[in-house]
Amino acid sequence: MFIADSHCDTLYALEFEKVRVNDLMSSKEKLLKGGVNLQTFALFAGSRDFKDTPYENAVRMIECAKKLDIEFFTGDLPDAPPSGLHGIFSIEGGQVLEGKIERLLEFDETCRIRMISLTWNYENEIGTPAQIDKTTGLKPFGKTLLQEMDKRGIYADVSHLNEAGFWDAYETASLPLIASHSNAYDLADSYRNLTKAQIEAIIKKNGYIGVNFYPYFLTRRADADLNDILRHIDYIASLGGIHVLGLGSDFDGIEVPPKGLEDASKMGNLIGLLLSNGYKEDDVKGIMGMNLWRILKDGERIRKQNA
Numbered sequence: 001m002f003i004a005d006s007h008c009d010t011l012y013a014l015e016f017e018k019v020r021v022n023d024l025m026s027s028k029e030k031l032l033k034g035g036v037n038l039q040t041f042a043l044f045a046g047s048r049d050f051k052d053t054p055y056e057n058a059v060r061m062i063e064c065a066k067k068l069d070i071e072f073f074t075g076d077l078p079d080a081p082p083s084g085l086h087g088i089f090s091i092e093g094g095q096v097l098e099g100k101i102e103r104l105l106e107f108d109e110t111c112r113i114r115m116i117s118l119t120w121n122y123e124n125e126i127g128t129p130a131q132i133d134k135t136t137g138l139k140p141f142g143k144t145l146l147q148e149m150d151k152r153g154i155y156a157d158v159s160h161l162n163e164a165g166f167w168d169a170y171e172t173a174s175l176p177l178i179a180s181h182s183n184a185y186d187l188a189d190s191y192r193n194l195t196k197a198q199i200e201a202i203i204k205k206n207g208y209i210g211v212n213f214y215p216y217f218l219t220r221r222a223d224a225d226l227n228d229i230l231r232h233i234d235y236i237a238s239l240g241g242i243h244v245l246g247l248g249s250d251f252d253g254i255e256v257p258p259k260g261l262e263d264a265s266k267m268g269n270l271i272g273l274l275l276s277n278g279y280k281e282d283d284v285k286g287i288m289g290m291n292l293w294r295i296l297k298d299g300e301r302i303r304k305q306n307a
């Protein structure tokens with residue numbers, strides 16, 4: 001079964017936290033063992049606010065990706081989901097672009113980023129994160145950026161973004177929205193999770209939601225297990241979202257994993273969990289990777305139409 005994951009912080013852990021390759025939650029070895037075929041690797045802006053140098057950090061992470069010894073797709077994806085293991089790039093924290101459209105073009109050119117989470121947990125040139133408030137909408141640069149991303153089939157990733165920014169992005173972007181690593185607020189009331197209205201809006205435009213494995217976003221407690229992941233999948237499916245569901249592990253960005261899914265080598269455990277809980281095989285294939293694949297290929301199609 002094709003398995004794909006929409007978010008990990010492995011490159012940041014490797015380059016900036018100096019985690020050794022063998023100790024990564026999403027090393028090549030563990031991803032292969034878990035049967036993962038496509039891993040999204042985030043170029044994470046860094047967590048030190050304005051004192052940080054997000055653009056330089058991202059450039060360093062592209063370089064350090066070579067240490068993983070994984071082949072990255074930096075151009076068009078193949079026609080059919082690939083076997084073996086491959087990586088793709090995303091940006092986490094739009095401050096990486098430093099308020100310049102040229103930076104978007106540069107990252108698009110050099111490593112074909114597929115999605116950009118507009119903010120991390122700090123305000124930037126684009127907008128305001130959910131950690132700060134609910135009410136401040138996107139800034140003018142954010143709206144200009146979304147139009148440029150639309151042309152290139154690059155998705156706005158709303159994980160970390162606040163509610164007003166979410167709705168601005170929903171109205172501005174012609175592409176559907178992606179939440180690469182977020183869960184349902186109704187089940188775990190963290191600012192990082194999506195309200196019912198947000199989930200329904202993503203479903204309506206055939207977007208994508210990658211369920212995050214971080215226990216605190218699953219349960220609001222420090223511990224969680226596979227059944228907690230299942231609860232969030234069940235909930236989103238119950239709103240009509242079976243076709244937008246996927247996996248957004250957040251591996252190497254979370255200090256504690258859920259029981260039964262300690263690292264990427266355990267990803268295959270989710271297949272049995274879903275099948276034994278009544279999910280049809282086609283739906284399981286969608287959640288495990290095909291829904292992410294579908295939206296990535298849609299983005300490429302739109303990019304070609306606009307070329």
Ligand SMILES: [Zn+2]
Binds near residue numbers: 092160253
């Ligand atoms: Zn994140």
